[in-house]
Amino acid sequence: MTGVFVIAEAGVNHDGSLDDARRMIDVAAEAGADAVKFQTFQAEQLVTRRAGKAAYQTRNTGEDGGQLAMLKALELAHADHRGLADHAAARGVRFMSTAFDLDSLAFLAALDMPAIKIPSGDLTWGAMLLAAARLDQPLIVSTGMADLDEIRDALSVIAFGLTRTDTPTGRADLAEAFASPAGQARLRERVTLLHCTTEYPAPLTAVNLRAIDVMAETFGLAVGYSDHTLGTSVAIAAVARGATVIEKHFTLDRTRPGPDHAASLEPAELAAMIAAIRDVEIALGRPVKAPAPEELANRAIARRSLVAARPIAAGEPLGLDNLTAKRPADGVSPMEVWSMLGRPAARAFAADEAVEA
DSSP: OOSOEEEEEEETTTTTOHHHHHHHHHHHHHHTOSEEEEEEOOHHHHOOTTOBOOHHHHHHHTSOOBHHHHHHHHOOOHHHHHHHHHHHHHHTOEEEEEESSHHHHHHHHTSOOSOEEEOGGGTTOHHHHHHHHTTTSOEEEEOTTOOHHHHHHHHHHHHHHHHOOSOOOSHHHHHHHHHSHHHHHHHHHHEEEEEEOOSSSOOGGGTOTTHHHHHHHHHOSEEEEEEOSSSSHHHHHHHHHTOSEEEEEBOSOTTSOSSSGGGSBOHHHHHHHHHHHHHHHHHHOOSOOOOOHHHHTTHHHHSOEEEESSOBOTTOBOOTTTEEEESOOSSSOGGGHHHHTTOBOSSOBOTTOBOOO
């Protein structure tokens, strides 16, 4: 990936409608996203009948039933995803989807996706991590709700899957793979981490963008940001912080009932966010401090040179009483004033005339 890779997260905001899913692909393409991402799952393999909703899901859907019924209504068939992938290709935007079960992972692996996405909720599902690693495709690993130890554990499973073909016998095997030079090299080749706050919407007080720096320093990997805050400012700030991937939920209509609509951008907002990210990318420039070529012509205009503060007679000692600094910078730099103190004036100078060294 070159530049910031922007994933427009459609998720389940199609509400189970294939027509709306296609419309969301159109919106993502028109907004300039690099990829549009959905979610692929078979509800019975994801949750039990006793699984309740998160508070935000109850709040955003307006009813307090279980997860199973909610997810069944949002499920798309595997064949639907093939059609969506074809539509995305026709619109010039990359298709992605997150697998929430092993069958869906195997299905998605055969599609032309830029990366396999591991959702935050599955960071501790070792079998999914191992299976995803063994696909030997780029991985984007979201880390909502996790601490550094849990991220290290997940990366250990992935390192094992990237470097070995046997079955791990325990944590020692995983730790060995993570610590090995081969494991570290393969992780750098394949894995991007995403900082994330798993709440919808996420309050600003819970965002902690500085975690991007901590994760990059701790693991030596590229780090992006999956944003669940309201608005666009935090995602844009994450790019300035060094995020290499931005994932942001969007919707056709934020007022719809559903688990993720309330924390999603509407089409115009998505386009504005992506445009701002591209501006920030350009403005970030290079890790150097030097004058830009555009500045050089302004140096003489904006800077100063040493001039006579009043008429100076030839041979008069130069001092702070008869020297000052004024624009333009067409003479001696004011930084030389101390080295000139006490010298006799080489000739007479009129007030405001540039004084020679």
